[in-house]
Every structure is written in structure tokens, then in C-alpha cells.
Amino acid sequence: MGTLLPPSPDAPEPDTALLWGFLSRQLAEGISNEAELLPRAEVMNRGLGHTKRAAEAQSAKANRRGIVIAQPQPLPDARRTVPCHMPSWAPAVTDGAPGFSGGVASPPALVHVFWDVESAHPGDRDPRLVAVEVLRLARRLGRVVGSYAYGTRQAWAWVPSYFVSTYVLDTNDAGNDSADNYSSGDGTADMAELPPTPGRVRCPLCGKLLTAARLERHLQTLHPDKPARSLAVAAITKSTPQELAEPPQVDATARSGRGSLKKNLYRTGLGAVREYYSSGGDLFRPPAGHQLGLKYVLQREGFEPRVAQNADDASDRALNGGVDRFLAALRAGTVRAAADAGSGRGLPLPAELPYTLMLVSGSRRHAAVLTGCRRLGVRTVVVAAGP
Structure with a gap:
């Protein structure tokens, strides 16, 4: 709280006409200087609605990536642990749980x-x-x-390697439709077309050797802050003829x-x-x-x-x-x-x-x-x- 001081003797007189004109315009336009109290339910609804929308947007964004x-x-019985002769001291097994053999209960x-x-x-x-x-x-x-x-x-x-071969090394074109609408970090879409080539190309960012069809998808997944389409086109364009002519093979992580x-x-x-x-x-x-x-x-x-x-x-x-x-x-x-x-x-x-x-x-x-x-x-x- 401040202290109300009277105006100094040399202060000019207030322009009451200007102040009255300003207040008159506010009243004519329906503007009030009185505070508007919102009901608590309305305030909570506004806050919850904003929080809910933000949570839904964040969840949808997380689900996309x-x-x-x-x-x-479970493994079939034919591929499970090879049946072996258990030692004589091993307890009897019933439904996968060890039990007690004989009439004497032993721990x-x-x-x-x-x-x-x-x-x-x-x-x-x-x-x-x-x-x-x-x-x-x-x-x-x-x-x-x-x-x-x-x-x-x-x-x-x-x-x-099981996860890599199952979830990464699939060479289908399921991600091509979404890749066509991919936008770079600056908000502009990369409209360049990928040159069709059956060879393998090295990622310009991490050096991984990939098929040309999977390079853009790899860039989108592991380097999402970079323009995937333009980098993929540049990498394919700069690749040597020997690399592009090399037939695609499964990576060593997928070989048994x-x-x-x-x-x-x-x-x-x-x-x-x-x-x-x-x-x-x-x-x-x-x-x-x-x-x-x-x-x-x-x-x-x-x-x-x-x-x-x-x-x-x-x-x-x-x-x-x-x-x-x-x-x-x-x-x-x-x-x-x-x-x-x-x-x-x-x-x-x-x-x-x-x-x-x-x-x-x-x-x-x-x-x-x-x-x-x-x-x-x-x-x-x-x-x-x-x-």
C-alpha cells in the first residue's frame, strides 16, 4: 500500500473535460471498469478443457512416434528346453512348480x-x-x-538382432505414404523425389548402410530434427556407382x-x-x-x-x-x-x-x-x- 499525497502547489489543474469525455465513450460502448466475477465452475471448466486438449494433443503426438x-x-513344446535327466535330488515338478517327493517333507x-x-x-x-x-x-x-x-x-x-530384424529391417514401403507428407524442421515440405535405385546408401548423419528405399524412413526415425527427404536425395545422388549397383543384402545383425x-x-x-x-x-x-x-x-x-x-x-x-x-x-x-x-x-x-x-x-x-x-x-x- 502506498501513501496518498496531495498534489504539489505548482501542479497544473486536471483536465476534467478530457477525463469526462473518455468515461462517456466507455459508457457508450458498454465498457465497465468494474471487475467481472466468473463462477468457480466456469473457471474450472475452462482450465480443465485447456488441460484436456493439451493432454490429448500430447498423447496423439506421442502415439505417432x-x-x-x-x-x-510362447515357444511350442517342440522348441522348448531339451528334456534332460534331472538329478535324483531334484524335486518333483507339477505344473512347473517344484514339489516334494516321497513321504518326508523337505524344504x-x-x-x-x-x-x-x-x-x-x-x-x-x-x-x-x-x-x-x-x-x-x-x-x-x-x-x-x-x-x-x-x-x-x-x-x-x-x-x-531379433528386434532389429522384426521392427527395423522390414523393407516394405509402408512408410512411403507418410514420408511423402513429411515436413522438415523449418515447416517447409521437401518435395524432391527419391531417385529409384536398388542399391545401398550410407546415411549422411550416422554412417549406417541402408537400402535406398529405407534411407528416408531411417532419417525420419533416428534423426527427426533433420530434413529427411532432401538429405536422402543428396545421399543417393552423391553415392558412387559401385555402391548403387551393389545388390541389397540383409545386415549382419539379421544373419543367424x-x-x-x-x-x-x-x-x-x-x-x-x-x-x-x-x-x-x-x-x-x-x-x-x-x-x-x-x-x-x-x-x-x-x-x-x-x-x-x-x-x-x-x-x-x-x-x-x-x-x-x-x-x-x-x-x-x-x-x-x-x-x-x-x-x-x-x-x-x-x-x-x-x-x-x-x-x-x-x-x-x-x-x-x-x-x-x-x-x-x-x-x-x-x-x-x-x-
């Missing part, structure tokens, strides 16, 4: 799964179904209480072959992923800008990803270290339990620990840790990578 990775179909084994994703790589299979099969086999041994997957940083950043699909070529990616469904049908929405890799997939299937950070960047050695820490924790628990039993404060220990270690690996560097498991009384099951 990104792919949807659908829930996989189910506590199963810890260690998976080396480098030597037992999913390859060109759907990694969600591979993870399901690993855990399904582990549940035949007892109750799974821990599942750990080991890999290098490069392995975790690898985009599964166990152990050869562990690296991304150039900047292999899926682009924006709007919806991702796990093997169980759970819906996930990856954050904007997040590149979906093997780590993201296995995390959603219940595995704990662990990064190999040793000197030679070997995931099998990192797995051995994880097993050693697991055995050390068991030894510490055994010592405490034995001390409690000796002092009369606890129950005697069973003759054999109810733990089972399931090792999924194709490496031969695990002999020492397997020997340590047997010395401690931990049952071991080794699963090698199949064909």
Missing part, C-alpha cells in the same frame, strides 16, 4: 542362477524367450531366489549364427520405442531417448545385470567372482549358525546345505568355482549353450 514391441508368443532347494551372456548368447533368438527358458529350467530344481546375468558394457548395449551377433554395427538401434511388453505381458514405456538394449530386456525378465569390469574384460571371470562372493556369504552364514548351535542358541545344521547353483555358460573357466561349490555342499547344475 515410436514402435511397439509386442508380447512374444525345496534355494536356486541361484548365474548366466554368462557372452558365451551363452541369445543370438538371433528373442532374448525374452531365452530368459524364460533359463528360469523355467531353474524352477525344476527348486525355488529361484536369485538370478544374475554377466556381460561387458558392449554386450549390455547390444540391441537384440551363434556367437556372431554381439556387436552393434555403426549405430544400430530401434529408434523411439513407445511400448514394450515383456514375456509375461507387462507393459513398459522406455523413457524418451533411451536406446533399448539387452540389459533393459533381461532386467524386465527378472535378471540382475552385472557388468564385467576386470582387466581382460571377460564376463566369465566376472561370473567366477560373483560365485566366489556367493560362497563366501554362505560360509559366513554357516559359521554363525554353527556357533549358535554349539552354544545351544540354535538348531543343528543339516548335513547338506539346501542350495543349488545353476551355471549357464559356454566357457571352460569355471572348474575352480564348481569345485568350491562341491566342497561346501552346494549342488551344481551346468547348462551349456545349445544349437
